[in-house]
Amino acid sequence: MTTFIWDLDGTLIDSYDVFLEALSESFANFKLPFDRQTVYNFIKEESVNSLLEKQAVSFEKIKEDFTKNSTSKNDKIKLMVGAKEVLDWTQKENIQNFIYTHKGKNAFDLLKQLGISSYFLEVVTSENNFKRKPNPDAINYLVKKYNLKTDETYYIGDRKLDIEAAHNSGLGSINFLSSANSQEIKKLTDIIKIFERK
Secondary structure, eight states, X not given: OOEEEEOOBTTTEEOHXXXXXXXXXXXXXXXXXXXXXXXXXXXXXXXXXHHHHTSSSOHHHHHHHHHHHHHTTXXXXXXXXXXXXXXXXXXXXXOEEEEEOSOXXXXXXXXXXXXXXXXXXXXXXXXXXXXXXXXXXXXXXXXXXXXXXXXXXXEEESSHHHHHHHHHHTOEEEESSOOTTSEEOSSTTHHHHHHHHO
């Protein structure tokens, strides 16, 4: 049975603008210099956590501030173009969906707010306390728990570490980035084309 494990930010939900807005507020609160493009490039390549860890202030304090700032902007977060269409298609095709995200419990609020909670069998967040991507532990947990076939399971994301996480778990990768180890998509509805060709 074909299975999709989805990343959330930048893949199913369009949240980078909110991240950047929240980060610029947190950097201002801690009197840190902020360059939007540099920060965007960094969080796409690495992660928000890695960015915050590199600052000359308490990680716990700035992380708490950022979480507060970003969750207060939940209403600005939208689904990625084509997300609902692809999720409806997966139901029709009997494809099971999971989410594995570095987001915390706010992920559940957003899925509910955006009306897509019911599409997912399980959502794994940072609250599960697995090692972060590209470590395969969280994906391996889902594979084992639901007896997923690795050759029929795909991790869908938008960053290099998503491709690496898929590779480290022995899954196929579908990604917005171009890579030898992944099937590239330009938009979410390209996923339908990939599977209609199979």
